[in-house]
Amino acid sequence: MADWGPVVIATLLFVVLSPGVVFQLPAKGRVVEFVNFQTSGISMLVHTIIYFGLITIFLIAIGVHIYTG
Template sequence: MSDWGPVLIAVVLFVLLSPGLLFQLPGRHKIVEFGNMQTSGLSILVHTVLYFGVITIFLIAIGVHIHTG
């Protein structure tokens, strides 16, 4: 049996938390900017920490599993 939960959650979070796609934290002119398709080094660092925290919660604390086969 294959466990697709970690793979699916990682891909969805990677797309949603890409800096500049949906939002950018911190933005260039404001604290939060939405849909500006730009990024900065600090924004990449903040989104990386958010990604690590959310994926840790979903995979370790909650234990999401999707089994196939």
């Protein structure tokens, strides 16, 4: 049996937390902008910290597992 939980969670978080795809925090002119497809260095840093925090919570603290087969 393969554990697909980490793969699915990491992929979903990567897609959702890519700066500018769904939201960008901080934005160029505002605090938050939605679907602007632009990014900056500080925005990448903030989204990386959010990604690390959420992946840690889902995989280590909660222990999400999805088994196949």
